[in-house]
Amino acid sequence: MNTPRSAQLMRDARYERIFFLSMSLPAMVLVGIGALIPAAWIIQQSFQTLGGDFTLENYAKLLSSSLTWRALFVTIELSAATLGICIVLGIPLAFALASTPPRIANRLMMLILLPLWTSILVRTYGWLVLLRSDGLVNKTLIGSGIVSEPLPLIYNFTGTLIGMVHYMLPLFVLPTYAAMRDIDANAVRAAASMGASLWHSFWTVILPLSMGGIVSGGTIVFIYTLGFFITPAILGGGKVAPIAIRMERTLSTFQNWGAASALGVLLLVLVAIVAATLFGAMRLLRRHRVGG
Amino acid sequence: MLDAYPDNRLGRFLLWLLAALVLTFLVLPTLVVIPLSFSGSNLLEFPPRSLSLRWYENFFGSGAWMAALRTSILLGVLTPMVAVPLGFLCCVGMNRLSGKASRAIYGYVLMPSILPGILLAIGLFFVLAKMKLIGTVAGVLIGHAVLAIPVVVIVLAPAVNRFDWAQVMAARSLGAGWFRGLAGIMVPQLRFSFLAAALMAFLTSLDEAVISIFVSGGANSTLPKLMFLSLRDQIDPTIAAISTLWTGFIIAIVLIVNTCQKS
Numbered sequence: 001m002n003t004p005r006s007a008q009l010m011r012d013a014r015y016e017r018i019f020f021l022s023m024s025l026p027a028m029v030l031v032g033i034g035a036l037i038p039a040a041w042i043i044q045q046s047f048q049t050l051g052g053d054f055t056l057e058n059y060a061k062l063l064s065s066s067l068t069w070r071a072l073f074v075t076i077e078l079s080a081a082t083l084g085i086c087i088v089l090g091i092p093l094a095f096a097l098a099s100t101p102p103r104i105a106n107r108l109m110m111l112i113l114l115p116l117w118t119s120i121l122v123r124t125y126g127w128l129v130l131l132r133s134d135g136l137v138n139k140t141l142i143g144s145g146i147v148s149e150p151l152p153l154i155y156n157f158t159g160t161l162i163g164m165v166h167y168m169l170p171l172f173v174l175p176t177y178a179a180m181r182d183i184d185a186n187a188v189r190a191a192a193s194m195g196a197s198l199w200h201s202f203w204t205v206i207l208p209l210s211m212g213g214i215v216s217g218g219t220i221v222f223i224y225t226l227g228f229f230i231t232p233a234i235l236g237g238g239k240v241a242p243i244a245i246r247m248e249r250t251l252s253t254f255q256n257w258g259a260a261s262a263l264g265v266l267l268l269v270l271v272a273i274v275a276a277t278l279f280g281a282m283r284l285l286r287r288h289r290v291g292g
Numbered sequence: 293m294l295d296a297y298p299d300n301r302l303g304r305f306l307l308w309l310l311a312a313l314v315l316t317f318l319v320l321p322t323l324v325v326i327p328l329s330f331s332g333s334n335l336l337e338f339p340p341r342s343l344s345l346r347w348y349e350n351f352f353g354s355g356a357w358m359a360a361l362r363t364s365i366l367l368g369v370l371t372p373m374v375a376v377p378l379g380f381l382c383c384v385g386m387n388r389l390s391g392k393a394s395r396a397i398y399g400y401v402l403m404p405s406i407l408p409g410i411l412l413a414i415g416l417f418f419v420l421a422k423m424k425l426i427g428t429v430a431g432v433l434i435g436h437a438v439l440a441i442p443v444v445v446i447v448l449a450p451a452v453n454r455f456d457w458a459q460v461m462a463a464r465s466l467g468a469g470w471f472r473g474l475a476g477i478m479v480p481q482l483r484f485s486f487l488a489a490a491l492m493a494f495l496t497s498l499d500e501a502v503i504s505i506f507v508s509g510g511a512n513s514t515l516p517k518l519m520f521l522s523l524r525d526q527i528d529p530t531i532a533a534i535s536t537l538w539t540g541f542i543i544a545i546v547l548i549v550n551t552c553q554k555s
Contacts, residue, residue, distance in 0.1 A: 016388075017389065020385045020388040020389050021385060021393070022385075023381045023384050023385035023388075024381065024385030024397050024401075026378045026381060027378040027381065027382035027441055028382070028397065028401065030378060030441065031400065031401050031403060031404060031438055033434060034434050034437070034438030035407055035412060035438050036403070037415070037419050038414075038416045038418065039407060039411060039415055041418050041419065042411060042415045089310075089317075090314075092311060092314070093310070093311045095307065096311035098293065099293045099307075106553070108315065110546050110547070111315045112315075112318060113546050113549075114318075114319060114322060114542060114546055115318045115322055117495055117546065118499075118539055119498070119499045119519075119535075120499060120501060120516070121501060121516050121520060121523065121531075121535075122325065122534075122539060123321050123322060124523065125519070125527075125531050125532070126320070126322055126323075126324050126325050127321050129321075129324055129325060129328060129532075130320065136324065166317070166321065180293075185295070185296070188293040188296045189295075189296045193296075198294075198297045198300045206293065223406060226408065227409055227410055228408075228409070229410045229413075229502050230502065233520075233524065234520070234523050244410040247410055247411075248410065251414065260414065261414075264410075264414065264415075267410075268408070271406065271408060275406065
């Protein structure tokens with residue numbers, strides 16, 4: 001007696017599911033056209049000759065070229081150095097902000113949002129102006145007698161690194177700050193009351209409790225830096241060639257889609273490895289916290 | 293948290309010194325271009341020896357720069373108009389579906405934010421070439437909307453999930469359709485999240501450079517693309533004028549957002 005009605009209900013439930021799936025569909029189609037198909041096409045091109053036949057030659061050439069290994073090394077070097085400096089500069093900044101009353105911290109937060117929302121090209125231009133051999137930084141250094149000749153700060157790895165850190169630092173500070181804000185101040189007071197020094201409670205209480213924010217900020221920084229193009233292209237001045245730059249150069253100078261795509265796949269694999277490692281670390285962290 | 297250590301003056305001082313230095317590092321490059329934009333010479337002297345508005349005249353008098361400005365504003369307006377409704381519907385769908393399906397959709401729509409920009413740009417170039425959309429506003433719009441969707445979803449998903457769905461269900465039980473339930477009851481209550489999502493989508497489009505460099509062209513080049521090309525070739529002080537206008541605009545937005553948060 002109940003069966004027809006429950007069958008009706010089940011059919012309704014199925015229709016509802018399809019209906020809700022179809023609500024998500026437009027966004028999914030757009031992401032398909034604008035991200036999934038482009039990525040899939042790059043993967044496909046990397047296995048093709050110019051004529052469209054299957055080949056592994058693109059990879060054979062790529063992996064036997066010293067330029068590739070150099071690019072791979074520079075890419076990882078740049079990402080690791082950017083992440084390292086972001087950690088060293090970002091954690092104290094986040095800690096200082098998290099220790100101030102929210103009213104003042106919100107004001108200071110504007111100084112982090114301003115660069116975050118300013119165009120990457122405006123910021124890169126600012127660094128070009130500051131770091132030139134006759135720029136403000138070199139003039140100050142020479143004027144104060146620290147160096148006698150202008151330091152080469154742009155069109156090399158140093159300039160690229162400065163630009164990258166400047167771009168990534170707000171992205172690192174925001175999640176770290178949010179995690180530190182959530183720390184119960186009583187935990188720190190308890191540590192202090194039991195005689196822990198500021199230094200000691202920073203390492204044993206504050207840092208472990210904000211690790212979630214630090215890891216997610218660090219993941220963003222490292223993954224974004226791996227594929228970054230604008231900063232190395234301008235501040236590197238042609239001398240710094242991570243994979244992203246090599247891809248563009250392979251295309252614009254040699255029109256070689258196969259080789260550029262193989263580089264793209266290399267980049268994709270690199271991003272996937274890093275993402276998998278860091279997400280694994282985050283999961284481990286979470287389990288660790290639940291466990292004890 | 294520092295209040296637990298009232299006696300540690302030195303630690304406090306060092307921490308704030310470092311924080312102040314890092315904050316200076318963050319704002320310095322955006323502020324240094326302002327005096328330069330008013331310089332009378334075409335050398336990048338700091339501080340400028342003579343003052344003029346010639347770089348602003350250069351910018352506003354140049355057909356190419358004005359066309360790029362128009363394209364960028366147009367894209368900045370169109371991108372939220374595409375990405376916010378699509379992102380919102382996606383959030384609603386994810387909220388109502390079971391955990392597994394919803395997590396899969398979430399991971400999928402966040403993909404554009406993880407894929408390297410250069411890869412997206414080159415791949416998109418090919419897709420748009422097939423669709424004969426290279427050098428058109430529509431082509432760049434697809435790229436910008438795809439980048440904006442993860443941003444919109446990240447902003448809107450928590451708001452949609454926190455929402456009291458019983459209100460929509462009540463409207464449904466009284467005979468309202470899904471559209472009316474969402475547009476009439478949910479959207480007005482989430483208006484601040486919508487504003488935040490639209491603002492982030494707008495900024496994503498305005499600042500986007502890599503896709504623009506590869507797929508926009510001619511009169512439809514965006515402002516960041518023209519800036520990139522002229523920065524790579526020579527350092528034109530016109531960029532200082534553009535940068536100053538841009539920074540002023542962003543400062544206004546930051547101040548408005550900050551006041552809105554307080555009230």
